[in-house]
Amino acid sequence: MEFARPTTIDEAVALLAAGEWDVLSGGTDYFPGLRDEPPAAPILDISAISDLRGIERTADGWRIGALATWSDIIGADLPPAFDGLKAASREVGSVQVQNRATLAGNLCNASPAADGVPPLLTLEAQVDLASPGGRRRVPLDAFILGNRKTALAADEFVTGILVPEQASRGASAFLKLGARKYLVISIAMVAVRLVVDEGAITEAAIAVGSCSEVAKRLTGLEAQVIGHSPAGAAALITADAVVDLSPISDVRAPAAYRAEAAVEILRRAIRIAA
DSSP states (O other), rough: OOOOOOOOOOHHHHHHHSSSOEEEEEEETTTHHHTTSSSSSSSETTTOOOOGOOOOOOSEEEEEEEEEEHHHHHHHHOOOOGGHHHHHHHHSSSSHHHHOOOOOHHHHHTTTTTTHHHHHHHHHOOEEEEEEEEEEEEEHHHHHHEEEEEOTTTEEEEEEEEEGGGGGGGGEEEEEEEEESSSSOSEEEEEEEEEEEEEEEEEEEEESSSSSOOOEEOOHHHHHHHTHHHHHHHHOOGGGTTTTTOOOOSSSSSSHHHHHHHHHHHHHHHHHHO
């Protein structure tokens, strides 16, 4: 098996230009997914690239490096708009997994139940990609295309996640419903970011995960709650508010239960964010 561990972005890009690789960061999804079989492709381990670490304030907002772990996010000094992302980080696996797994890897895994996606959608996140052809930024809602499908080309990898300054306003919340409290795949999960001025909502970002193939922003509901008090906004959330979702029935829950659960935890998340 071929294995490479570059120490710079340029070195990683050069290797990707020369052939097809499986890009590895934390590995907490990758190795269990092998199911005791050998890797089908050479492994490009990016964990030694120091430029991919850290969470920092930039001139345009915030940058979360591709190697930032869930524990890094929990411990970072971030504004209240990131509280939903921090809450999601605390519910990913065990502490050992949080210490190793990366937020970028969660996005590349592209599971409908990926905990990081709903809060990042409310933060209007963009994914920064590097390839032999240069760098590009892709909005998160255009990066994840379906169950286990992303917009990543074979010769590019994620270098970071960008949150624009305007999306770091307000406060946020994340709620996840599962069969138990921890170490569980969600039945439904929601993220809400609100800006409230003099008792009225002036800005809203609302996303739901595990209730469709890809987590979704509920833009229609966002427009509805503007101008309302948080209590009034919570009252607006009915089955009609989640009609655009397409939950599935599986061993964790039937579709109807998922839709009903999404309504209830959205109401709760709005109250928490407010």
